[in-house]
Amino acid sequence: MLKYTLKRVGMALVTLLIITFLLFVLVRIMPGNPFPSERMSAEQIANKRAEMGLDDPILIQFWRYMVNVLHGDFGKGTSLYYGAPISTVLSTAISNSFRIGGLAILIGTLFGLLLGITAALHKGKFLDGFCTVVSILGVCVPSYVFLIFLQYFFSFKIPFFPYFFDESRFLFSSVIPSVSLSLFTMSTIARFTRNEMVEVFDSDYVRLAESKGLYGGQLVRRHVLRNALIPIVTVLAPLIVDLLTGALVVEKIYGINGIGKLMVDAIAGEGIDYNYVLALGILYSALYIGIMLVVDLLYGVLDPRIRISVQRGRRA
């Protein structure tokens, strides 16, 4: 198991490195003025470039950059936030996005499981159809559409929740964005759970368990749930990534200073803030790769078929 884990971690790191390098190169090879917010003559620009080491070979630049990054220094923004250090801006943004995203995941997973299990247990009856319709809607209605509706009804028409994000009342103003973000997660998990459970219910081993004398809640708890829910982690991974990287639109609409909004600001403005694009690009990729890795390993731990065969050195 250890060998397998190390191998996967190694591969993940290598992938991340490759992506970081690619991004770095792409960002650095852009010609033109890297300092749009200051006005300088051509000579001054050339000097500044040499001074900042922008004319050195690309690999050396990359090395320098990586060293800095490992110290937590992502450089400064070129146009956003008046050149404040990226790392400070980033940490606030990450904290915001993660908290709201985390809340959304919690709500989404909880209710998703509830809906899915209920639908499966009452298969074919009204409750099943109802839950299914709700989950389909959740998948098709984009989160920002939902947000807009929530905002309209619960902030505008009925002024209960804040219309925009208010840092001082964090929990209260997180409700609307978290709920609207959780919709997609909830629906995806609900549908997936229902399908998995129905499939497990039809399986031979559940039939055998029934012939042993198991039924109802006991049957579900002992044999159905575990087999049906293990695959859920695979579905959960991309959902978590989506939510943590901060659904851009929701953040933009609601005025949350999250990493999604940062990314949008970095590219949608007049000039593009390359340093931010690079930093965020690395962050996003790292998050994505990291979460996929964790889920992969988690699945290996949960499913004995993979856990045991891996121990013997055979790949599942």
Add this chain to the structure above:
Amino acid sequence: MSETPRTILDIRNLDISFKTNAGVVHAIRGVNLDLRKGETVAIVGESGSGKSVTMKAAMGLLDSNATVNSGEILYTYTDTDGTEKTVDLLKLSKKELRGTINGQRIAMVFQDPMTSLDPTMTIGKQIMESMFLHKHMEKEAARKRALELLNLVGIPEAEKRFKNYPHQLSGGMRQRVVIAIALSADPDILICDEPTTALDVTIQARILEMIMDIQEKMKLSVIYITHDLGVVAKVADYVNVMYAGKIVEVGNVNEIFYEPAHPYTWGLLSAMPDLDTDDDRLYSIPGSPPNLLHEPPGDAFAARNQFALVIDEKAAPPMFKISETHSAATWLLHPDAPKIEKPPELEARLERARKEVERYL
């Protein structure tokens, strides 16, 4: 035998339909079957004849789209307080069925060992589950018993296997585990649904012998569901031949194999070649089983029966008694029916078989 053992399972007039996308399928059309204590009964038939469904009805394992139209399945047993009780299994609630009958009185062995075990639970736990459920045993006692069972079904290194997961065992071993699970709560009746079909031929015989052995040790009564006449010849005391949802012939194993009376049974036996068969063509029953969406009037086998009578297309034959133990549902046994000889190849084979028996007795 001094006295006839008592009947412990009595299926009467079982009639079941299934609701499908294409319509209503009348799968079981009046089945009568009984099992006496200590005996081994086989139900033989092609795929789709309804043999599995009949026994699944007894276990309460029918699919949700099944309706039991009529009939009763009477099970007689000795209760914990020593009295003898008879219940109609079809009338019990799911809770009663699962709680008192399934596992601890009637247990089932399933066909495909590769998918019958929960992949996320250890073998040991799966065997002990019944014990905790029905006998409320202590953990230590259950574990000891589980290891005994593993030994009984012939699994080496029982201690090690106890902690294994199903995917770590071969098909043959998994089937032994399934049998161990079935035995774990000391049932009276064991129902084996094609227990060796999914296994290698070399292992089949061993598994069957093991079951017969255990049957004697634990005083079980066994029902085998199979399409393999070889299995029937080896294990059965009594044979029920099933076709299109009905029992068409029933008798003890000698009567069925040496004096078959129903044309379908003739067909089944003819389709089993032996080394002396010198036909150039292998015989097989023409056509295929009827689609029970559109139930044929009269005898369901008529369409494939070269000995069909006019009446076969009009009315289904009742069971005609041939001896105390042997009956067949074919109009050929009616006093007014023409005397039909069995197909010559079959008659020749049966002759050879009878001569063999005489030689060894």
Add this chain to the structure above:
Amino acid sequence: MQKEYTPVKEDFRLLPSRDLYTDTNFASQSYWKGVMIHFFRNRRAVIGLVIILLIILFAIIGPSLSSFGYRDIVQYRNADNKRVVAKGIAPQIPALHKLFTGEELEGNFAEYTFLFGTDDMGRDLWTRTWYGARVSLLIAFVTIFIDMIIGMSYGLISGYFGGKTDMIMQRFVEIANSVPRLVIVSVLAIFMPKGMGLVIVALLLTEWIGMSKIARAEMLKTKEQEYVLASRTLGARNSHIIFREILPNTIGPIITQMMFSIPTAIFTEAFLSFVGVGIALPQCSVGTLIEDGFNNITTLPYQILPPIIVLALLMLGFNFIGDGLREALAPKLEDM
């Protein structure tokens, strides 16, 4: 249960010789016919199909049904030679108004029928909505179609040749898959001007991966089957085997994947345009219309409804169809 029948003497004759060998039970049916039948029995799938067809229909003919272009500002000059613009008119249908209230509609533009109303700039929303739908659908169909070709070819080739080729190709896929869509978009934004082009290229770069995975999985499943072996033995070229023999058998799941990719594409375009990276106003697409509607939601709350409903219906419709197809293509053991 049959009635009791009293047999007569004539009944006990043998039936004349019949053909016992013809099997009347199993009518053969082509595979695709079976799939179609199963699909159309699924109520939700049919509803989805109807929804999508209707939207496509309106996307094609909708704009021509009104007398306005999508950019036209409905206005006229009044008696004082001042411009009067049809700003912010809620949905109105004079004929129906007359029917229900018996009166003529009042206002400057009383004689016009604005089924969806007009926006804050005075443009007819009906025309804009269907024009926007047209744009979004075109982008989606074109990109997904190209992605299907790229992804499918990639996956089929990778799976067919296996070994080293497969390993390298899959490694590449893994890396490509590890880059979140947003990062790709931002990198593209460095090199490309924002607009429809950016959206299309972004979609092209991300959606092919899903296709290739499915194509490869299908290929691995069918590669070992006997008809492939037979082809090879007869000396068929690899390209022939891949594209003429295996492909038709694997197209089912691929089409299903397409049905799920299209709403993703539409959604991606919508949200990229919304945040300002894709298509910009006054150009029409579902995304820009939603943006427009959002900007005016407090004053003209009806404005956001048509594009949002169209978006939701599109996604719903394609999802239903995708679900239905997936179910219809799954191997079934019943229906005997």
